[in-house]
Amino acid sequence: MSDTPICSAKGCRADAVWVLAWNNPKIHTPERRKTWLACEEHREHLSQFLGVRGFLKDVVLLTEWEAPDV
Known part of the structure; x- marks a missing residue:
């Protein structure tokens, strides 16, 4: 098994190239960052x-x- 991070898009097994940092302000503090990973193909969609x-x-x-150090 590879240590290379993979895209978070459903069903995608491509290597991740991008980190999408996000938070849901209804449940996360403003400084909290959750992450999804994306390949080139799925970056825009995600x-x-x-x-x-x-x-x-x-x-x-x-x-x-x-x-970030949280």
């Missing part, structure tokens, strides 16, 4: 899904992502 709900906070290349 970003739109989170964006229309007002959850999307940031989209960052996986190679540049550093999880």
Whole structure:
């Protein structure tokens, strides 16, 4: 099994390239960040899904992502 992170899109097994940082303000504190991973193909779809709900906070290349110290 590979240690390479995979895309969070349902059924996708492609390598992740992007980190989509989000939170649901109804249940998370403002500084809390949940993450989904996305391949190139699913980045826009997953970003739109989170964006229309007002959850999307940031989209960052996986190679540049550093999880905040929480």
